[in-house]
Amino acid sequence: MRKASLLLPILLLFLCFCSQPQQELNEVKVRFPLEPETISPVNYADAESLQIINLLFQSLLVVDLEEDKLKPALVTAMPEMVRQDSLTLFTYEIRDEAAWSDGSPVTADDIAFTLKVLKAPLVNNERVKPQVEFIRDIRLDKTNPRKFTFVCDGYAPEMELLTGDFFILPSYLFDPQGLLKSIQVAELSDDLSELENNENLKAFAQEFNAINFKSGKAFLQGSGGYLLDAYLPNQHIVLKRKQNWWGNNLDQAHLTAHPDVISFHVIPDNTTALLALKNKQLDVLDNISAAEFDHLKSDKNFKNDFTLHTPDAYECTYAGINSRLPKFSDKRTRQAIAHLLDVSGMIKASQQNYATPTASIIPPSINEYYNTNLKPRSYNLSEAKALLNAAGWKQEQDGWYKTINGKRTKLTIDVIYRAGNSNFENAALIFQQTASKAGIPVTVQAMEANLLSQKSKAHEFDMFFRSLSGNPFVFNFQGLLSTSAGELGGPNYTGFGNEQSDKLLDAINTADTPEKKAQRLKQLQTMLHDDAAFIPLYYQKERIAINKRFDNAKISGLSPNYDVSAFTLKN
Incomplete structure (x- = not known):
């Protein structure tokens, strides 16, 4: 009975997906792991939203x-x-x-x-x-x-x-x-x-x-080559190509709107998504698990129909600690937690050879800006305990205790992460195991994206695992790390920052030479590393499969790692 109950949600999702309309000849079907938070072109927050708005x-x-x-x-x-x-x-x-x-x-x-x-x-x-x-x-x-x-x-x-x-x-x-x-x-x-x-x-x-950008077709009309045709919450989003789009007449290879239809299908479960891909009910699947990707690489039948790609992505998986909470206000406590993050174990469990540990929010591949003086914190139980002692925690038989604001407080950690993301799930479970060896009880909870976002914005969390997408062109972190962004509703969820870091963020944005920018970015990386509220863990290689019936995918390390508007049907 246990196996049946576990398989039932997957089966229902698959049946729901199979009930979608038949694929048109020049239609590209893409999997989304979750529904976009919004399709607002002025306040989007996630990669799924951005991919649609770009079209x-x-x-x-x-x-x-x-x-x-x-x-x-x-x-x-x-x-x-x-x-x-x-x-x-x-x-x-x-x-x-x-x-x-x-x-x-x-x-x-x-x-x-x-x-x-x-x-x-x-x-x-x-x-x-x-x-x-x-x-x-x-x-x-x-x-x-x-x-x-x-x-x-x-x-x-x-x-x-x-x-x-x-x-x-x-x-x-x-x-x-x-x-x-x-x-x-x-x-x-x-x-x-x-x-x-x-x-x-x-x-x-x-x-x-007051505009509902998910259902407001009238307002989702820009200068791009597509229009919203259908939006079924938690199921699919369909875009149709404009018949007389102005870009069709230009000889510009980077301005494209080739597919007649682009449909995005919300499939939270990775196993269900992979099954849909193998059954050719999806044309594009990214974020394939490392183990499955290695299996696909050796599957001759699969490779007859799909091409596999592994670009170096600019996506960083990181841990965030709510430094506003009294129990985490001492940075030595956060540094101790950082030493309980077994990054090599996390990479082995979910990425295998498809990730690079990082000590910084800057990708290690960007040599001129990455601070090579910083080393990724390694799992170190004795160092973690020493830092906890230095922060005033005392280990007793059932855990660590400290008097905070006159109240005897036990060190416990509740970890939240986005449901359906195996990378975050593995990271949370591995941390739960390593923290237990230090005598720190950790609970882990998967949450739907909207609830996770609400909790983060309201500062109602202990710790989370999230990802951050970037690019090699701009390093403006004010919107993410400034103290003003740390107010309720802002994206600085961890509470990092002070007057000094705000000045440094300003200085980074006003640097008039690459050399000055590099110097200031390295100072910021040192500050982040010491503060240990925003803890970068690793940068990953993307793992993508694309149906061979399409050409011109334009594979890139930049999210979403391919240009679906450029896809052309092979003869």
């Missing part, structure tokens, strides 16, 4: 995954840059062909409108807002409605990317009443207290924040 909306610049290079998307060329004292000007011109879903042209007014949405108070834009804070103003060209200039504070090498790396919104669709028209971008770069009482802004924020 619906566009930014000024885009990374060509085939070459891992930054290229023009909505604009004709990379920006012209001019430095003027404490300001830097970036001038762009939008392509003549660029158009919205209704056929109207993308103009500089849309760029200005998007900046207002991203910078405005009261609007749900917390995740993207820090990315554009350095843009103080926009100057529109009076003679050319497609030309504009960003006025930016200071200078940093990655500003070229950041000025072009946010999704552009159609003002006609999101602000038909012109509520933001009278507000200038420059007004949103200074004290915002007065604007919070602006009636037009309040009205716009109320309307924008």
Whole structure:
């Protein structure tokens, strides 16, 4: 009976998946391990959301995954840059062909409108807002409605990317009443207290924040090559190609919309997803377990139909400790916990040869910025106990105790992680075993993505395992590690940071040479390592299978590691 009860959820999921409509000839079916939190182009949080938004909306610049290079998307060329004292000007011109879903042209007014949405108070834009804070103003060209200039504070090498790396919104669709028209971008770069009482802004924020981006087809119409066709919660999301997309007429290999249909199927269970792949009910599957991937590599029948890829990913698995809690407030306690994280055991259990231990939030493969003076903490039971003693904990027969704020407190740890992710599950269970050897009781709990996000944002956790995706172009950690991001609802879940680290984060973003940036990034890595609240564990190689009926996958180390819009059917 036990085996039957374990298999029942898998069987139900598989039957549900099999009930989907038959695959169209030029349809690509992709597996999602979980449902996107949102499809908001100004407040997305996870990789699944970003992959969909990238197909619906566009930014000024885009990374060509085939070459891992930054290229023009909505604009004709990379920006012209001019430095003027404490300001830097970036001038762009939008392509003549660029158009919205209704056929109207993308103009500089849309760029200005998007900046207002991203910078405005009261609007749900917390995740993207820090990315554009350095843009103080926009100057529109009076003679050319497609030309504009960003006025930016200071200078940093990655500003070229950041000025072009946010999704552009159609003002006609999101602000038909012109509520933001009278507000200038420059007004949103200074004290915002007065604007919070602006009636037009309040009205716009109320309307924008009320949009349900998962069901609001009317608002998911950008300049990209696809439109949302269907969204069935926790089951599938279907996108259909625009018949007359403006990019079809361009000879630009990095601007594509080839498949007629792209469907994303939510299959939390890895075993079910792999079975669907083998049965050719999926065309693309990533995050395949290392053991299964090795098995597939030796399966001749499978390799007749699928190609396997292992790009070096920019995805870091890390542990987060809630340093706000009194029992974890002493960094020596957190350092002790870090020495109980058996990273080599975690890699062996879930990654085998497909991961690299790291001591830093920077990938070890980026030699110029990775701090080689830091070594990944290894599992060390005696060192962990010594640090606990130094932090004031005393080991008794049934555990570790310390008087905190006049109350005798036992050291226990509750670990949470996203349900359905075997990497996090293995890490949590291995930590539970190693911590028990130190006399620390650990409970582990898998949670659905939405609940995990709620707990993290509300600071209602002891410790978690999560992953962080990055890229080799920009190292702006303010939105993740600043103290302002540590407020309730912000993404700095662990509570890392102080005035000194905030200044360092600012200094990293204003470094005007790669050498200065490298020096400051290495200082930040040292600070993070010593603080031991945000603990990087390893960077992994991605493991992907793609149906051989498709060409032009553009495999890359950058998430999502392939460009599904570029897939072409083989003859």
